[in-house]
Amino acid sequence: MIELKGLTKIFDTGKARLTAVDHVDLTVPAGEIFGIIGYSGAGKSTLIRLLNGLEKPSEGSVEINGQNITAISGPKLRKARQKVSMIFQHFNLLWSRTVRENIEFPLEIAGVGKEERRKRSAELIELVGLEGRENAYPAQLSGGQKQRVGIARALANDPEVLLCDEATSALDPQTTDAILDLLIDINKRLGLTIVLITHEMHVIRKICHRVAVMEGGRVVELGEVLHVFQHPKENITKRFVAQVTETEDSAETVRHLREQYPEGQLVKLIFVGDQAEQPILTQLIREYKVEVNIVHGNISHTQRGAYGTLILQLKGTADEIAKALAFLGAHDVQTEVMGNA
């Protein structure tokens, strides 16, 4: 669906040369929600703008649905852009137009007739849940509502790809979740391929199928979101994963937990995917003579299953505890003994 080959963008300002995107190769299949995460300056904004030809690459190519975006220009490129639409961090709505008129803008560009535009905008307003606000101006809307207008506008010409440029970074956490739910819904309902860039791991975790981690213009890590969460390789990836799983790993917390739970043994369990949904703990308690006390827990739900850690305090004979740990191991739960009392 989307294929990037050796994609490179160098900004030459005369004095300095900045390699914003450095030989990136990526393939995104149709219908996937693909996330690109990186700190600011990692080159992700430039990368996403190369996808719809807003920036021209210095080297390499972008192919979308078999069409080489980098080789076309003028009317052909403008036509192609109608199928690769974009939403923005700061929404970029026309304040001089109402909600309905903003949504109709891309249709006007595409040369759709007035009646058809009205019909289409009414459908889209319903799709994004803005009924009753058709005639409001952007200045009268909240951030979340503005992004809904942005999404409706982006969907107007039935695009094949939706590019999201930090689409939730200007929103509060609750609104972010609502907008992400809307994107998941659109992805499922319309089969739209979504490429999003963000610096928030929360966004990746919640909606992406696969993720690429960018640093210094290069993709340093790439894989299924769940897998990346489970086995982050690069330091930068570990830091991003820590954004959502945090706390229980730090030495500080471990010491604190030991002080609080001096008896028995503290064990950290790591669940990935399906096991997170199985009643393993119930079985453990029924079959082994150990007392189980949940001390700390954290489960993250990704698009392709859950990932979580659980810290248990196990009390019982050393023998029973060893058996219990073996049982967990047999069910593919990673265990890690954190220390004895």
Add this chain to the structure above:
Amino acid sequence: MLKNLFPNVDWQAMWEATLETIYMTAVSTLFTFIIGLVLGVILFLTAPNQLWANKVVNWLSGAFVNIFRSIPFIILIILLIPFTKFLIGSIRGPNAALPALIIGAAPFYARMVLIALKEIDKGVIEAARSMGATTWTIIRKVLLPESKPALISGITVTAIALVGYTAMAGIIGAGGLGTLAFLDGFQRSREDVTLVSTILILVIVFAVQFVGDFLTGRADKR
């Protein structure tokens, strides 16, 4: 009573002069608006990193605007006499004032248009490009509507300046309230004529300001 207060005022002549001033202001404002808008858009789009980035055109239009904006109006009128003669066939009367008024005011307004366009969020232009809009569509549907309040308040300020310019043009015989105040009032020491002319000019200025403010407010949806 008016007769006693303003013994020297010929109300018929005063009315005709008012109409001439309004005529000169209205026509010159209209052409200033069109020419200034075109110049301003060219200045904006040919600037570096813009859609029509072009150093030569940008430099030429910038130089034209700066030169004509800098020449004092009274000197501009004199410099333009041959041009006016060629275009209008005479250098007296309201129509003869128009070329100088427009050439003096259009560059001034072009600057204001440029400032207004620079105020537009770059992201909005990028969004339009990402939808596949042509530059012409971006001008018509993004640049002009999004800067409308600033464009209207700019032309209001320019129109008021033009009322002042017509009075100056009046001194060298363009007609209107300026001519009346200078030739009839000042040179013949009839203070009441000068006073009434001034009051009428003020009324015109206030009316322009009022209409301009009203239209600016209505266009602003921010």
